[in-house]
Amino acid sequence: MNPITMNKYKLIIMTDDKQVVLERILQVTRYRGFLINGMTAQVNTGNNIATIELLVSSDRPISLLIDQINKLVDIKSVAVDNSSSQRCSA
Amino acid sequence: MNDSKPLTGGGLLFKILEQHGVEHIFGYPGGAIMPIYDALVDSNVQHFLCRHEQGASFSAVGYARASGKVGVCMATSGPGATNLITGLADALADSIPVVAITGQVPTAAMGSDAFQETDIFGLSLACTKHSFQVTDIADLEKVLHKAFAIALEGRQGPVLVDIPKDIQIAAVEQTFTKVASLKNKVKLPLADITKALDLLTHAKKPILYVGGGVGMANAIDEVRSFAETTGLPSVSTLKGLGALNPDDENYLGMLGMHGTKVANLAVHDCDLLIAVGARFDDRVTGKLDQFAPDAKVIHFDIDTAEINKRRIADAPILGDLKENLPLLTMSLDIQDWQTQVRQMKENCAWRYDHPGERIFAPAVLKEVSDLMPENTCVTTDVGQHQMWAAQHMNFDDPSNFLTSGSMGTMGFGLPAAIGAQISRPHDTVIVVSGDGSIMMNVQELATIKRYQIPVKIILIDNAKLGMVRQWQDLFFDGRLSETDLSDNPDFVMLATSFDIKAKQITQKSEVTAAIKEMLDHDGAYLLQVKIDAKDNVWPLVPPNSANNEMMESA
Ligand SMILES: Cc1ncc(C[n+]2csc(CCOP(=O)(O)OP(=O)(O)O)c2C)c(N)n1
Numbered sequence: 281m282n283p284i285t286m287n288k289y290k291l292i293i294m295t296d297d298k299q300v301v302l303e304r305i306l307q308v309t310r311y312r313g314f315l316i317n318g319m320t321a322q323v324n325t326g327n328n329i330a331t332i333e334l335l336v337s338s339d340r341p342i343s344l345l346i347d348q349i350n351k352l353v354d355i356k357s358v359a360v361d362n363s364s365s366q367r368c369s370a
Numbered sequence: 371m372n373d374s375k376p377l378t379g380g381g382l383l384f385k386i387l388e389q390h391g392v393e394h395i396f397g398y399p400g401g402a403i404m405p406i407y408d409a410l411v412d413s414n415v416q417h418f419l420c421r422h423e424q425g426a427s428f429s430a431v432g433y434a435r436a437s438g439k440v441g442v443c444m445a446t447s448g449p450g451a452t453n454l455i456t457g458l459a460d461a462l463a464d465s466i467p468v469v470a471i472t473g474q475v476p477t478a479a480m481g482s483d484a485f486q487e488t489d490i491f492g493l494s495l496a497c498t499k500h501s502f503q504v505t506d507i508a509d510l511e512k513v514l515h516k517a518f519a520i521a522l523e524g525r526q527g528p529v530l531v532d533i534p535k536d537i538q539i540a541a542v543e544q545t546f547t548k549v550a551s552l553k554n555k556v557k558l559p560l561a562d563i564t565k566a567l568d569l570l571t572h573a574k575k576p577i578l579y580v581g582g583g584v585g586m587a588n589a590i591d592e593v594r595s596f597a598e599t600t601g602l603p604s605v606s607t608l609k610g611l612g613a614l615n616p617d618d619e620n621y622l623g624m625l626g627m628h629g630t631k632v633a634n635l636a637v638h639d640c641d642l643l644i645a646v647g648a649r650f651d652d653r654v655t656g657k658l659d660q661f662a663p664d665a666k667v668i669h670f671d672i673d674t675a676e677i678n679k680r681r682i683a684d685a686p687i688l689g690d691l692k693e694n695l696p697l698l699t700m701s702l703d704i705q706d707w708q709t710q711v712r713q714m715k716e717n718c719a720w721r722y723d724h725p726g727e728r729i730f731a732p733a734v735l736k737e738v739s740d741l742m743p744e745n746t747c748v749t750t751d752v753g754q755h756q757m758w759a760a761q762h763m764n765f766d767d768p769s770n771f772l773t774s775g776s777m778g779t780m781g782f783g784l785p786a787a788i789g790a791q792i793s794r795p796h797d798t799v800i801v802v803s804g805d806g807s808i809m810m811n812v813q814e815l816a817t818i819k820r821y822q823i824p825v826k827i828i829l830i831d832n833a834k835l836g837m838v839r840q841w842q843d844l845f846f847d848g849r850l851s852e853t854d855l856s857d858n859p860d861f862v863m864l865a866t867s868f869d870i871k872a873k874q875i876t877q878k879s880e881v882t883a884a885i886k887e888m889l890d891h892d893g894a895y896l897l898q899v900k901i902d903a904k905d906n907v908w909p910l911v912p913p914n915s916a917n918n919e920m921m922e923s924a
Pocket residue numbers: 751752753754755756778779780781803804805806807808830832834835836837838
């Protein structure tokens with residue numbers, strides 16, 4: 281990966297709070313060529329939905345990762361938070 | 371089910387397998403799965419004891435691919451579970467619906483490095499479509515139903531269910547009568563075909579590029595009627611073979627690294643590529659930025675993640691091929707292009723006039739293909755023999771050609787053939803293997819012996835790891851490294867010791883009679899075909915080259 285062309289993104293992932301869902305997301309993110317720069321995760325115990333914010337960077341288009349995370353069985357939605365996604369300045 | 375015993379987790383497993391129409395499973399017992407094997411005794415499901423769990427997982431894959439049903443395999447914890455992994459990874463890579471059941475140490479012992487404990491749930495993340503670990507007996511039924519639903523839904527794939535021993539023994543309090551159904555979560559938009567229609571009607575040199583998705587979607591009729599009505603020149607991937615009618619005059623054969631010259635040249639030259647259930651794999655495209663460099667792309671697929679993954683689609687059409695292909699089925703005005711392509715096809719037809727008395731493997735496989743009964747299922751291992759089978763045999767359905775496409779796993783052929791034969795007892799099943807690959811799951815000859823499985827094994831024997839040897843000769847200055855197998859066992863004697871009839875041939879003059887003898891034999895048969903160690907697979911697109919830069923000889 282080239283840090284100069286690397287883009288940073290914040291993904292907001294809503295998921296059923298199921299076994300290993302976090303591990304799955306991290307595995308897919310690494311395998312598809314994205315670095316993880318930060319993460320927060322919270323579960324709403326009322327509806328058992330977890331919200332995960334994932335800061336990632338890569339020179340690959342973010343749509344590749346979104347499509348792959350979306351395929352995971354327990355995921356409800358994946359969106360990029362545009363307000364905090366940016367291209368690294370050199 | 372024996373009614374005098376209360377229902378346990380193990381018993382529930384077989385009840386649910388039966389609800390899903392599972393008649394045959396492949397497996398191997400051990401400590402942490404003993405309660406399930408105990409429940410097996412009372413069930414109607416027929417279990418085939420393989421001689422290695424990898425064999426069980428490949429037999430499940432072969433079963434699924436030959437029959438269109440879910441293949442089921444099971445293994446004990448620890449080494450049993452890890453031995454399943456190669457088969458599961460293969461199933462994931464080729465999108466094959468398999469459900470794997472593993473025994474696990476009791477929940478109380480989990481995480482304590484117990485005897486034969488391995489984190490198969492963790493290991494499964496990268497080699498299954500989804501996986502479950504059941505830690506509460508109340509969840510078992512729903513999980514098992516879900517496992518089948520996920521294996522079959524959308525883009526198919528393997529699902530693993532890890533069941534700790536205490537859950538297998540636990541009493542089932544309550545069962546549900548309704549089979550849980552699963553809704554496809556990723557809502558696919560209604561296909562927007564406007565752009566595609568525009569591209570299709572304006573293309574001068576369009577090509578239809580068909581992949582394994584067509585067979586998986588059961589859309590053979592739709593793709594054939596699309597090909598026929600449009601008159602599109604067409605090419606197939608390795609896993610797509612059988613989807614298109616091999617006798618269609620516009621069909622150009624397989625494309626890619628060992629594809630036909632005409633397929634690669636036509637694709638290189640085209641101005642529109644209509645990809646159907648295909649994913650622009652690197653073995654297909656060669657150097658990606660020079661693949662069909664002048665073409666726009668219409669991409670039909672069920673998996674959103676395949677669109678724009680390796681090649682930008684000008685017109686993506688997401689969803690079920692069965693529904694979407696008819697939307698573009700229309701006649702086209704492309705006579706000039708058809709004529710040009712057909713001319714090229716004539717000029718580069720295969721030749722079988724090979725000099726000398728030594729056996730020429732492509733000619734053998736061509737002859738087997740001509741002589742084998744209708745609806746024969748062929749499986750292969752991996753290497754030169756696999757590519758020769760793909761090039762020189764004809765298949766009328768993808769479920770009649772089972773080969774490890776994406777993973778290229780040696781050891782696939784024999785157990786996959788066992789699974790295929792069990793799912794289709796009345797069809798002929800042939801394995802095309804190599805002298806390297808056959809040894810990777812050779813223990814399954816014992817499975818053939820035990821269950822009297824009448825598969826026919828054609829062993830293309832060059833006493834080498836031929837495909838690797840070919841690359842060493844061509845791309846590593848002929849420095850042969852660890853590819854010699856001249857000290858292989860006596861394969862005829864080996865087969866005979868498993869009650870499998872066997873014969874070796876070395877001369878061209880023996881070929882026809884030997885093929886006929888093999889096909890006429892009632893039981894299992896191994897035909898060892900000795901070929902020259904120096905024979906290569908041609909044509910070949912060298913690594914990192916464009917597909918029009920094929921080599922046709924050394
Ligand atoms: C499990 C596995 N290990 C290694 C390879 C790499 N590999 C690809 S082809 C090949 C040689 C296969 O030899 P053989 O089965 O004799 O077939 P041939 O090429 O001679 O026809 C090897 C080692 C592989 N595909 N799969």
